[in-house]
Every structure is written in structure tokens, then in C-alpha cells.
Amino acid sequence: MASERTVIERRAQFSVYLIAWFKKNHKNYPWRKTKEPYKIFIAEIMLRKTNAEKVLTIFEPFVRRYPEFNSLARASPKELEENLRPLGLYRLRAEQLKRSAETIVSKFDGQLPNSKKELLELPGVGNYIANAILCFAFNQNVPILDTNIIRIIARAFSQKSKRRRARNDPVIWQMVAKLIPDDDARSFNLALLDLASIVCTPKNPRCSICPVVSLCNYGREVLWGE
Numbered sequence: 001m002a003s004e005r006t007v008i009e010r011r012a013q014f015s016v017y018l019i020a021w022f023k024k025n026h027k028n029y030p031w032r033k034t035k036e037p038y039k040i041f042i043a044e045i046m047l048r049k050t051n052a053e054k055v056l057t058i059f060e061p062f063v064r065r066y067p068e069f070n071s072l073a074r075a076s077p078k079e080l081e082e083n084l085r086p087l088g089l090y091r092l093r094a095e096q097l098k099r100s101a102e103t104i105v106s107k108f109d110g111q112l113p114n115s116k117k118e119l120l121e122l123p124g125v126g127n128y129i130a131n132a133i134l135c136f137a138f139n140q141n142v143p144i145l146d147t148n149i150i151r152i153i154a155r156a157f158s159q160k161s162k163r164r165r166a167r168n169d170p171v172i173w174q175m176v177a178k179l180i181p182d183d184d185a186r187s188f189n190l191a192l193l194d195l196a197s198i199v200c201t202p203k204n205p206r207c208s209i210c211p212v213v214s215l216c217n218y219g220r221e222v223l224w225g226e
Helices: 003-027 037-047 052-065 069-074 077-087 088-106 127-136 147-157 168-179 185-198 219-226
Strands: none
Touching: 003 168, 003 185, 037 052, 037 127, 037 147, 052 077, 069 088, 069 219, 077 088, 147 168, 147 185, 147 219
16 A cells, blocks of 8 residues: 555656646647636537537637627527537527526626636536636636546546546545645646547557656556556
């Protein structure tokens, strides 16, 4: 059994190696170049259940057409659906965006709240999107957890959920939270997303180029039989 000190040191190394890799290999999406809560909210709703490349085709025209919650709240459902059609689930996204905008305009004077409790009351916002907004827009030191990050945690630390839906498992959320460095949650969370996309893919992960392979139980076994 590893000592508590060894575990803490391993977690710290994991974060250091991962962020160093991210600084040289990160993806340059437009929603990552802003800290405007409105734009980050739009991006997170768009990114749900689709891939970033599809979002890339419509994100900037969308936020130019609807530059704040007030204009979004006034938009017609049909118009929103047409603009969101390339992403799939366009009727649902349009409904969620319009209802959220109406709530934010009427209840929060057009400003996105920075409270998780209030964010979770908005249509389409669950734990992942709420925490993504809190981290990327409001600089809060919170974890994010989706299927891809769950895969990294399972491989690196042999930490598998006993829940039917691992994304709802507080144990996994706490595990990711413990990995976050005190001063750069944003880079760490984005680095996990990019690692999952570029290196730690669902099939045929590229362990030989993984920046944290020396700390990964799965990677060490694949490469060195440990």
C-alpha cells in the first residue's frame, strides 16, 4: 500500500506534468480565449452531447447574432433552432438557451449568476456545466467530470465507480478535485479534456506519448508490463 505522502506527491506530479504538456499542446477554441460568462455559458450548452469541431462552425456567428442574454431571450424559437441545427438536438438546445436567457434577464438582471445552486436551476445545466462555468468564467477552483475524464481517472489511478452512472459518483468527483492545483484549476481542467481527446482516447490510447504515463497504472502496464 502506498503511503499517504506518496499518494499526495503522485497527485501533485500528475497535475504538474499534465499542465506542462497542456501549455504546449492545448487546443485553441474561441470559447477558451474569453472569460465572458455569457460566451462560456453558450459554449457549454452547445458542447453538450456533440463534438467541439461542430461547435466551432457556429459559435462565433451565434454570439455575434445574439451578443448577450437580452438578445437571446428575445429570439424566436424557430430562429434559434435553425442556427443550432448543425449541432443536433437543436430543438432542445434552443429551448434550453431561450428559457435560461429569459430567467437570467428576469431574475438576475441579465447577468449569469456565479452560484452553483442558481446555475443548477437553469434548463440544461447539470453538475458538469455548472462547474465548467464556475471554473472558466469565474475562476473558481472546482473540478469537472465527464465520460472522458472518468476514463482518465480509471486508467491512471484504477479508480472505477460502483455507480451505474459514474458521472454522478461523489467519490470520483472528489478524486478529481484532489488533483486540482490550488492556483490553476482552469488549465488543469482544460488539460484533462485535451488529454482525453488527443492522447487518452477510448480506443488505442497513445500511451507512448502520454505526459503522465509514468504515473498511470494502465500506461505502465501497457508499455512496461508493470
